[in-house]
Amino acid sequence: MLQSAGANSGRRRVVVTGMGMVGPLGLGVENVWSRLIAGESGIERITHFDPSDLPAQVAGQVPEGPTSEGKLTLSDWISVKDQRKMDRFIHMGLVAATEAVEDSGWKPQTEEDKCATGVMIGSGIGGLQTIYDASITVHEGRAKRLSPFFIPSALINLVSGHVSIKYGFQGPNHSVVTACATGVHAIGDAARLIMFGDADVMVAGGAEATVCPLGIAGFCSARALSTGFNETPQKASRPWDKDRDGFVMGEGSGVVVLEEYEHAKARGAKIYAEIVGYGMSGDAYHITAPSEGHYGAFRAMRSALKSAGVTPADVGYVNAHGTSTMADDLELEAVERLFGDDARTLAMSSTKSSTGHLLGAAGAIEAIFCILAMRDNVAPPTLNLDNPSRESVIDRVAHTAQQRQINVALSNSFGFGGTNASLVVRRV
Amino acid sequence: MSEIADKVKKIVVEHLGVEESKVTPEASFIDDLGADSLDTVELVMAFEEAFNVEIPEDAAEKIATVKDAIDYIEKQKAA
Numbered sequence: 394m395l396q397s398a399g400a401n402s403g404r405r406r407v408v409v410t411g412m413g414m415v416g417p418l419g420l421g422v423e424n425v426w427s428r429l430i431a432g433e434s435g436i437e438r439i440t441h442f443d444p445s446d447l448p449a450q451v452a453g454q455v456p457e458g459p460t461s462e463g464k465l466t467l468s469d470w471i472s473v474k475d476q477r478k479m480d481r482f483i484h485m486g487l488v489a490a491t492e493a494v495e496d497s498g499w500k501p502q503t504e505e506d507k508c509a510t511g512v513m514i515g516s517g518i519g520g521l522q523t524i525y526d527a528s529i530t531v532h533e534g535r536a537k538r539l540s541p542f543f544i545p546s547a548l549i550n551l552v553s554g555h556v557s558i559k560y561g562f563q564g565p566n567h568s569v570v571t572a573c574a575t576g577v578h579a580i581g582d583a584a585r586l587i588m589f590g591d592a593d594v595m596v597a598g599g600a601e602a603t604v605c606p607l608g609i610a611g612f613c614s615a616r617a618l619s620t621g622f623n624e625t626p627q628k629a630s631r632p633w634d635k636d637r638d639g640f641v642m643g644e645g646s647g648v649v650v651l652e653e654y655e656h657a658k659a660r661g662a663k664i665y666a667e668i669v670g671y672g673m674s675g676d677a678y679h680i681t682a683p684s685e686g687h688y689g690a691f692r693a694m695r696s697a698l699k700s701a702g703v704t705p706a707d708v709g710y711v712n713a714h715g716t717s718t719m720a721d722d723l724e725l726e727a728v729e730r731l732f733g734d735d736a737r738t739l740a741m742s743s744t745k746s747s748t749g750h751l752l753g754a755a756g757a758i759e760a761i762f763c764i765l766a767m768r769d770n771v772a773p774p775t776l777n778l779d780n781p782s783r784e785s786v787i788d789r790v791a792h793t794a795q796q797r798q799i800n801v802a803l804s805n806s807f808g809f810g811g812t813n814a815s816l817v818v819r820r821v
Numbered sequence: 822m823s824e825i826a827d828k829v830k831k832i833v834v835e836h837l838g839v840e841e842s843k844v845t846p847e848a849s850f851i852d853d854l855g856a857d858s859l860d861t862v863e864l865v866m867a868f869e870e871a872f873n874v875e876i877p878e879d880a881a882e883k884i885a886t887v888k889d890a891i892d893y894i895e896k897q898k899a900a
Contacts, residue, residue, distance in 0.1 A: 472838055474836070474837060475838075478859075537866075538866055538869075541859040541863050542859060
């Protein structure tokens with residue numbers, strides 16, 4: 394675990410050969426990326442339900458419409474019959490996984506190849522709306538009318554289950570639940586399964602769909618959501634800005650296909666990037682608040698850089714957790730401390746300013762953004778960063794994307810419970 | 822076709838996502854219409870709800886085809 398030589402240490406190398414995404418900026422990796430780089434926002438007034446009774450009334454919802462326009466028509470992806478057996482978070486995960494698997498071109502035919510291909514897609518919360526609906530059925534004394542699909546519709550690991558059934562992937566079938574750190578943990582853990590030889594290919598990521606009354610009300614109650622921008626939704630997610638007042642919920646999914654390097658090369662797969670570093674830590678401090686100076690984040694990042702065998706000077710871009718809450722400045726402080734003088738040349742942005750916070754899917758879509766930032770040598774912007782509450786030598790890419798040479802990128806995700814995870818990706 | 826038969830057919834089409842033409846009286850939910858065991862549980866519940874009848878477990882197990890369902894419900898409604 395503490396080996397220092399990254400790709401040269403003799404461990405199996407893991408590369409990304411497929412990517413899929415659906416979220417508030419729409420359907421499809423390239424579509425979302427181009428809108429992100431253009432500085433567009435996916436935040437709007439909530440339409441999934443009437444939010445008038447709640448203090449927070451804005452969110453990032455997946456736009457519905459023709460596939461050809463980069464929007465979601467669910468029946469193009471999942472039959473109407475099957476849709477009813479899955480909560481929306483599973484819909485999201487299946488759409489992103491389908492795009493990722495198709496993109497990778499990996500279609501195992503032999504039993505051996507199928508058994509060497511696994512799935513690890515997590516969720517922070519799972520089928521919240523399904524649980525809400527089922528609770529009402531039971532509360533009304535109609536327990537005998539409860540759908541036999543209630544449990545499999547709500548279970549978090551059922552995204553992994555459905556993906557394996559759809560494609561016949563019979564390798565490790567696993568799932569991650571670490572709140573807002575889920576996406577990074579899923580990709581990092583899945584990469585380790587490949588390094589350790591449990592699989593040659595892993596489909597990994599996160600899925601979330603909690604823009605529902607219970608989800609919004611719950612995070613409102615915890616005083617976590619933005620409530621001051623209901624009339625100007627696109628201004629609501631404003632990481633590091635002095636007027637920020639909470640995060641904005643988003644829904645969707647990000648999924649990558651991870652593959653052992655020689656395996657990918659042998660079949661001539663397109664290689665996007667290498668997963669070189671992964672670090673984890675626990676705050677052991679508070680259920681929702683990070684500790685002073687965010688030492689947990691510092692240790693997760695330090696450990697990720699160490700396992701990657703790179704130094705802060707190598708890192709060109711950091712995709713921050715940056716949720717548009719008070720904790721933004723603590724993460725900034727931790728990055729400054731870790732990077733020292735190298736912070737002066739670093740670009741760090743929070744794409745949550747554009748997508749909102751996709752909870753368990755956030756780490757996965759943001760890992761994909763890091764990979765595309767390297768591919769195109771461009772750092773995506775932090776929208777609405779008009780007046781930073783804390784000055785920093787780090788360029789936080791306010792308002793507009795920047796051309797930059799990026800060979801190594803780091804992505805942070807931190808979750809309730811004091812769980813922290815960082816991922817380092819490198820150009821191959 | 823009776824009103825009951827018509828309604829049963831509609832429920833089957835909706836729940837199993839199959840073509841209406843495939844829902845013949847002889848069609849077996851599992852063998853011909855692609856249902857699995859959970860689908861049949863849900864289907865029976867839908868019949869109970871739509872026709873306001875009770876279909877006990879042992880009776881439900883004997884409902885294998887569209888005709889079985891129609892006959893059972895018609896008998897209940899006549900009783």
